[in-house]
Amino acid sequence: GNQLSHMSPIYTIEMGDELLAKLARDATFFVRAHESNEMQPTLAISHAGVSVVMAQAQPRREKRWSEWASGKVLCLLDPLDGVYNYLAQQRCNFDDTWEG
Secondary structure: OOOOOOOOOOOOOOOOHHHHHHHHHHOEEEEEOOOOOOEEEEEEEEOOOOOOOOOOOOOOHHHHHHHHHHHHHHHHHOHHHHHHHHHHHOOOOOOOOOOO
């Protein structure tokens, strides 16, 4: 049926440019069949260019960047919302639904 089988927790992570670039290069989403845990060809998003529109008002540029980068990773860690928002709005948008 139409049941939610798994919802990833939300994390906040501080990271540098190299790690963010590596995550963006290596990001792949897959859908697995719940009963058999086999890969299903129905949906596979590889190297998705999802991002988040979020910038906290911080006095330092580095702090603002880390807040934005953390939000971008949330799209990868919460794939259900990230994929839905990306397909529906052409971007991952946690604006009012996530507080870091």
